[in-house]
Amino acid sequence: MKRRAFLRYAALLALGGAGVVRAESAYHRLKNPAAPTLLEKKHVPGLEVPSRVRSGEWFEVRVRVGYLVPHPSTPGHWITWIELRGDGKLLARMEFPRGGVADPIAVFRIRLEKTTTLEAVENCNLHGTWISEPVRVEVV
Secondary structure, three states: OOHHHHHHHHHHHHHHHOOOOOOHHHOEOOOOOOOOOHHHHHHOEEEEOOOEEOOOOOEEEEEEEOOOOOOOOEOOEOEEEEEEEEOOEEEEEEEOOOOOOOOOEEEEEEOOOOOEEEEEEEEEOOOEEEEOOOEEEEEO
């Protein structure tokens, strides 16, 4: 990470710790789906979700960190949390224990009342916060 980007990210993290919401621009995103980097392959969360659900009925959303290559879970490199967002609002969050003892997969049971765009956001203790590609779920 270049110095300027590091300082900007560190300042955003400090603001986030003080109760100020981090700007979405601080999230890392998949830049080129046709040629993802190894870092992107390991850190961009992947959403497994039905494309169509019934209004008010519970369904599962599975979030897997590392959409092409599983994220390592080691004592020095692990996922700290995974969030599920609907239309930009927090729907659910799972915290992971320190030290990489848990597989970085989260399964959330949710229900929706209207068509919603879902996104997963995760935080790696070494490589920052990553956001998935948005997935539209049609509610019928």
